[in-house]
Amino acid sequence: MNNALQENKKYKKFVVDSRLQYFKPHATKIEKTFAEEISSTLGSNSKSIHPKFFYDNKGSELFKQICSVSEYYPTRTEISILQKLQTELPPFLDEDFRLVELGSGSSVKTRLILDFFTSSQKNTEYFPIDISEILTESSEELLNDYKNLTITGIIDTYEGGLEFLKTYDDKKNLIIFLGSSFGNFSPIDGYKFLEKVYSTMKPGDLFLIGLDLVKDKTILESAYNDSEGITAKFNLNVLSRINDELDADFDLKNFSHYAIYNEKDQRIEMYLKSLADQSIVVSKSDLELKLQKDELIHTEYSHKYRLSQIHDLLDDVGFELKHTWLDDKKHFSLTLVSKN
CATH class of the missing domain: 3.40.50.150 (Vaccinia Virus protein VP39)
Structure with missing residues (x-):
């Protein structure tokens, strides 16, 4: 070496x-902190959460379960x-x-x-x-x-x-x-x-x-909308993580999992859909988030080739x-x- x-x-x-x-790496920051990224991506007009934040302990366990469902x-x-x-x-x-x-x-x-x-x-x-x-x-x-x-x-x-x-x-x-x-x-x-x-x-x-x-679109959409609802739990869990780690007040009952296949762009698009007009505070990101009913938060693209x-x-x-x-x-x- x-x-x-x-x-x-x-x-x-x-x-x-x-x-x-x-x-x-030494004490230098590898990347923006969780709080900084959430402030940036949820604070923009096109609201999103990076998929890397899915994988806390509970998220990683849920993904293991996804890998075992029949549709995935x-x-x-x-x-x-x-x-x-x-x-x-x-x-x-x-x-x-x-x-x-x-x-x-x-x-x-x-x-x-x-x-x-x-x-x-x-x-x-x-x-x-x-x-x-x-x-x-x-x-x-x-x-x-x-x-x-x-x-x-x-x-x-x-x-x-x-x-x-x-x-x-x-x-x-x-x-x-x-x-x-x-x-x-x-x-x-x-x-x-x-x-x-x-x-x-x-x-x-x-x-x-x-x-x-x-x-086939049916195969793809079924894989990301499994009948057991594990993918939905996995997607919603990122809000639980933000609640726990960034002192936020997301009410998970006010959101649903939404995944569709965009045939033109050859990608699965995964979102969290707001089920009501609502306001959420993310204390550690100094963010007050306002969402309208049916507004989408993008969480993942999965391109197909x-x-x-x-x-x-x-x-x-x-x-x-x-x-x-x-x-x-x-x-x-x-x-x-x-x-x-």
């Missing part, structure tokens, strides 16, 4: 033991493709690859990839990049299950973590971005993000990205397409690319 990096003024190194270490196909579909990859991805790799994940995980998906890394390598390195400190907890669970695994966590934004990786060492990386999280980006921000990934990569590095595909769009997008950034894997119904894709 570049010794100068260890002294990098931006990051502090924490060594838990011989198999687990993590880097975290993305998680189980991506897992079915990853099971195929256990035999089909290794020919693209060798002993020298490290696994880098954007968004840390101890879930089934991460483990499916770690299974063949740890079975084919004497020692496997895993670099989760995540803004949340939860990666330290999930890392310890993984270390218990994989005895030849070492983990270096990077607690930072994806962009910050990728910049860190760029100067870390010369080892080849397989960077993975699963779960169709890319679909939450706007087209412009998504393109910039892919450019960042590309600029980080060395010749020989690989990038595996999961993307949800355009399909055609295969031709995926290949054109990756090609425009400069990637070289290696392989695309699909499920039997062609609902979801995993695409492997390298740097030209």
Whole structure:
């Protein structure tokens, strides 16, 4: 490793033991605080809440439940493709690859990839990049299950973590971005993000990205309006979080979950709909919010793609397409690319 990096003024190194270490930016703020962002996005004319704020402890638990409901196909579909990859991805790799994940995980998906890394390598390195400190907890669970695994966590934004990786060492990386999280980006921000990934990569590095595909509107809208109402609870929970953490007085009975598929823009649009004229105070954001009946607060976009769009997008950034894997119904894709 570049010794100068260890002294990098931006990051502090924490060594838990011989198999687990993590880097975290010094006291500089990684991003705006929760209160600052809520003040900005709810205080604007087009009111919104960033989807990253869904994932407090309760939100994360609700999302796990969403992944199990019958209508929500993305998680189980991506897992079915990853099971195929256990035999089909290794020919693209060798002993020298490290696994880098954007968004840390101890879930089934991460483990499916770690299974063949740890079975084919004497020692496997895993670099989760995540803004949340939860990666330290999930890392310890993984270390218990994989005895030849070492983990270096990077607690930072994806962009910050990728910049860190760029100067870390010369080892080849397989960077993975699963779960169709890319679909939450706007087209412009998504393109910039892919450019960042590309600029980080060395010749020989690989990038595996999961993307949800355009399909029948009924399937898509059912996935985000499940019959058990779990997605509705998940969406409304962000208001509970604002109440708890920012001393707000949202009455959840005055809101409903609203999700539709915009066919023109190929995206699911998720909102919280105000069921009455109402006024809400968010004390720690110094915000008094006035909402009219039926006014919408935008909480998430989830863009869907055609295969031709995926290949054109990756090609425009400069990637070289290696392989695309699909499920039997062609609902979801995993695409492997390298740097030209």
